Amino acid sequence: MENHQGAVSSSSGADLLSRIALNDNKAGMEGLDRDKINKIIMETSKGSRFYENELKKEQQVNQRIEKMMEQKARITEEQMKQAHAEVDKLTCELERSRELSRVIVHVDMDAFYAAVEMRDCPELKDKPMAVGSMSMLSTSNYHARRFGVRAAMPGFIAKKLCPNLVIVPTNFDKYRAVSAQVREVFSEYDPHFMPMSLDEAYLDVTEHLEQRKHWPETMRTHYICDAKTENDAERSAAEPEKDGLSPVLFEDSPSSSPSLSGPDRKAEVFGTSAEEAVREMRFRIEQKTSLTASAGIAPNMMLAKVCSDKNKPNGQYRIPPERRVVMEFIKDLPVRKVSGVGKVTEKMLAALGIVTCAQLGQQMALLSLLFSGTSWHHFLHISMGLGSTCIERDSERKSMSTERTFGEMSDADEQYSLCKDLCHDLAQDLQREGLKGKTVTLKLKNVKFEVKTKAFTLQYAVCTEEEIFGAAKDLLKVEIDSVSPQPLKLRLMGVRVSGFISAEDKKPLQRSIMGFLQKGGSDSSSFTQCAGSALKAEESGDGASFLNPQSTEIKVPSVSEQTPKSRGPQQQSFFQRAQLKRLQQQREQMSVIAGTDTTNNSADAAAAAQTDLPTTNTQSDTTSAKSLSNTNSGTDATCYINKPAALKPSFEISTQVLQCLTCPVCNTEMKDVNLTAFNNHIDECLKGSAVDNEPTDLDAAEEQEELNSKPPASSSESRTLKSSSSNEEKPSTSIAVPLVESDDSSDFKTPFFSHRTKISGKRTVSPKKKMPLSETSSKASHTTRNLEAVTEMSSESKGSSLTCPVCSQPQSTDDLALFNRHVDMCLNQEVLLEFRESHPPVDHSDAPAPKSVKGQLEDQGRGSKMREKSKRQGSSALPPSKKIKVLSTKQTIDQFFKCSTRQNV
DNA sequence: GGGGGAAGGATTC
DNA sequence: TCACGGAATCCTTCCCCC
Known part of the structure; x- marks a missing residue:
């Protein structure tokens, strides 16, 4: 589509109002009487709230400029010298990596919406017309542009400029249909083309041109008229003079070139060059849609985009792949x-x-001192004519939103009602694409055109109307309350959901509690496999309470619910890869027992892993919420055993295998134990009754020694424990329970709603549930002893470069797998210590109720300035001592990551 | 100082 | 006559926290 904003000529004489004045930086708008047009625009706008707001924004920009100039004045010669050196260095690097081998094409349909409307309604052809409404125009035809009417201009102003202007309402279904036709053509030149909007796209035609060289002429010959769209008969009748060529817009269409005249004008032969290929593409688009396109051909996207505007409308321009020409x-x-x-x-x-x-380019050193790194790097690329040469395909969506503008709305009930409607629409859109996001943002524009956004990041991803509204309505309430008793006067409201899990699960994340508790997760991946928080109380109805106050059940995010589209092996989430790997291992294991060959079964395994994953719908969420899953390789499960029914088939196999397991609490190795017994043992340990199994320092030492003697690969074996067991297994009571702080537990509706909890974002600690002092200290000393045992072993080390980030002791080994295992153990001890201190044997029914967004916001003292208060959420969520502990655990992980990076884990 | 969330702004079509 | 959109992305700034 067309660029709505643009330069205001300095000769407009309206510097202060450059935001409002005509932007004539657009094809078809050359040589206009800008002063006259701007006068009309100003007269129409002046005094309006919009105008006042624009004025304010203009002043803000001016202040930014003032600040920048002051900063410039303070720059010393020495700084400039250094800046020059840095810029020169980067320039050399960029020059060395300059890529000129790709042929990138940017295609932009000319005045697309307007052209479609004119095509379908030929009487508009000779009239100034625009598509949109009295409040906003999407685009205009070239007749209208002569009056200064352009896209992003309100219709009523356009009418002032051109009283005869015909404004046609938008018809997106129609534009989408035409766009699909155009894209069919694109795909023949680059099957992976990148659409930017309905009317423009980037293509990499490098491969096409290679093939094209060998094409016979017949493959480069295209015919006029007969192969055109079905509607052409009607259109030709309306425009006989064009003889089937572009009926409406421009004279110099690709199909009206001289070669078409004469007896052979029904056929056109195109050459093999880039220009010819693009001309052919435009010709075919025109034949198919009766619409014209402009194109730019260049070695990169940035240049191609500029080129497509060069000969607009209905033209093309090419920059050959030579540095000199690019720079020129x-x-x-x-x-x-x-x-x-x-x-x-x-x-x-x-x-x-x-x-x-x-x-x-000449001022780059100065710019590097005045702008951020991102900005001046971008400037440098521009000044060197550099741009992306790799068309990014299938980039993932990052947010989804819906917003509505309306007449002044001051009634709170109406506002809530609208908010709910928006949430409803958004939920439908999200569910249509199978997306769930953790951050809900409310956007408000008041009648003064001042925009505010308020966001809240939840502990789990949401996609239903109730969930979204649960957060949005609380954010809205905060805003309403903040101006009370005055009414909140709005003209726009919007709701957005972002932070989709699919994007997040690709990032290395900290371990969950269960991750800590799993013995043996000592390979490097054990520190990166934890993804997305899993805890969730079941949703309530109608958003009245954001989360079910009673529920303390746990939701384990499924893989498929996190991924909007199916992925290839490289795109699979960690969960999927890990699951696949485990499945394969299990199959191999079983095949050894059964004497079968599974070496060719990876495809099956992959399919099984895919199909066995929980589905994206809400139904499955509920299912998984009700089962305490361990199927994520311990990445997120907060219970050691159990699995959602949906995953059963993949893991049936492993339930039959008795395993050698090590208790994460007491470190006791249990041979040939079934998982129920193992779970019971852990429960006992956590309750402190499994004293018989309490390891001595010697045990720990033996454990450590054993680890040292084991090859790293063995660690993964022990971890298969978590994929076994059956649904009858009773969920373990303790670890699975999220620990929640509450000063007023009656006010809580969800325990999983704090901003700054650091262990998978879900662990806060209840000060009200403390152990008796004696017991606490006893457990603490127990854990301390274990920790000491580990530490003692570690401290014997000499000459190792590795130091445990948890216990700060240098390690005797350079083996990173062993080192990791040590860190795991330390972390286990730390978490357990904290857990014991804060959490006596738990009664689920007693768990503090979750809290609504509003409740949290209010509790944290949000009244006047929400932002300031929201930033304190983390700190207010925990008493200092507890918080430090939790955060320190996270910190150790962070440190570990740094350490890991250094050690190339 | 750096990480990260929140809020706002710039930009695009 | 009144009257200036909707959706998405990326970046910057602020501030808390370690």
């Missing part, structure tokens, strides 16, 4: 022409005397 092209190019440089950046650069890309 860039030299006089206004920075504002480059995608990503908007009106604010343009103005700031202009204040520094920078208008063209060449000037940008």
Whole structure:
């Protein structure tokens, strides 16, 4: 689509109002009487709230510029010298890696919406027309542009500029249909083309051109008319003079080139060059849709985009893959022409005397001192004519939102009702794409056009209306309360969900509690396999209480619910890969027993792993919420045993195997134990009754020694324990229970709602559930002894470069697997110590009720300035002593990561 | 000083 | 006559916390 904002000519004489004045940086708008047009725009806008707000924003930009100039004045020669050196160095590096081998094409349909409407309604052809409404236009035809009417202009202003303007309402279904036709053509030149909107796309035609070289002429011959769209008969009748060519817009269409005249004008032969291929593409688009497109051909996306605008409408431009030509092209190019440089950046650069890309390059040292690294690196790329040469395919969506503008709305009930409607719409959209996100953002625009956004990050991903509304309504309430007793006067409300789990589970995350408790997770992946928090109380109805106050059940996120689309092996989440790996291992294990060959079964395993995953719908969420799953390789499960029914088939196999397991609490190894017994043992240990199994220092030493003597691979074997057992197994009472602090437990509706808990974001500690002092100290000393045992062993080390980030003791080994295992053990001890201190044997029915967003916000003293208060949420969620403990555990992991990086784990 | 969440801004179509 | 959108992404700034 077209660029809505743009440069305001300095000759407009309206510097202060550059935000409002006409942006004529657009095809078809050259040579207009800007002063006259701007006068009309100003007269129409002046005094409105919109105008006042724009004025305010303008002043803010001016202040930014002032600050920047002050900063510039303080720059010393020495700083400039250093900056020059840095810029030169980076310039050399970038120059060395300059890529000129790709042929990137940017195709942009000309005045797309307007062109479609004119095509379908030929009487509009000779009239100034625009698509949109009285409040906003999406685009305009070239007749209208002569009056200064353009996209992103309110219809009522456009009418002032051009009283005869015909405004046609948008019809997105139609545009989508046409867009699909255009994309069919694109796909023949690059099957992986990257659509940017309905009317534009990037293509990498490098491969196509290679193949094209060998194509016979017949494959490069295309015919006019007959193969056109079904509607052409009607359209041709309406426009006989065009003889089937583009009926509405432009004279110099690709199909009206001289080669088409004469007796052979029904056929067109295209050459093998990039220009010819793109001309052919445009020709075919026109034949198929009766619409014209413009295109840019260049070695990278940034240049291709600029080029497509060069000969608009209905033209194309190519920058050949030569550095000299690129630099020549860039030299006089206004920075504002480059995608990503908007009106604010343009103005700031202009204040520094920078208008063209060449000037940008000349001032790079200065820019590096005045702008952020990201910004000036971007500037440097622009000034060198560099851009992306790799068209990113299938990039994942990061957020989804819906918003609505309306007349002034002051009634709170109405506002809540609207909020609910928005949540409903958004939930439908999310569910349609199988997305769930953890952050809910409420966007509000008041009648003064001031925009506010309020966000809340939940502990788990949501997608239902009730869940989203549960958060959004509380955010709304905070805003309503903040202006009370005055009404909150709104003109826009929007709701957004972001932080989709699919994106998150790719990141290395900290371990969950269960991760800590699993003995043996000592390979490097054990520290990176934990993903997304899992705890969730079941949702309530209608958002009245955000989360079910009674529920303390735990939700384990499924893999498929996190991934909007199916993934190839490389795109699988850790969960999927781990599960697949385990499945394969188990199959191999079983095949050894059964004497079968499983070596060719990886595809089956993959399919099984995929199909066995829980599904994306809410139903399955409930299922998984009701079972305490351990199927995520201990990554997130908060109970050691049990699994959702959906996963049963994959893991049936492992339930038959008795295993050699080690208690994560007392470190006792239990041979040939079934999992029920093992779980019971752990429960006893946690309750402190399994004193018989309490390891002595000697035990710990033996354990350590054993570890040292074991090959690293063995560690993974012991971890298969978590994928076994059956549904009848009683969920263990203790570890699975989220620990929640509450000063007023009656007020809590969910325990999993704090901002800054650090262990998988779900662990806070209840000060009200403390052990009797004696017991606490006893348990503490127990744990301390264990820790000491580990530490003692560690401290014997000499000459190792590894130091445990938990106990700070140097380790005797350089084997990273063993080192990891030691850290795991230390972490286990630490978590257990904390757990025992804070958590006596738990009665589930007694668990503090979850708390609503509002409750938390209010509790944390949010009244006037929510932002400030929201930032204290983490600190208010825990008493200092507890919080430090939890955070320190996270810190050790962070330290470990740093350490791991250094050690190339 | 760095990580990370929240809020706001810039930019695009 | 009144009257300036919707969706998405990325970046910056602020601030808390370690």
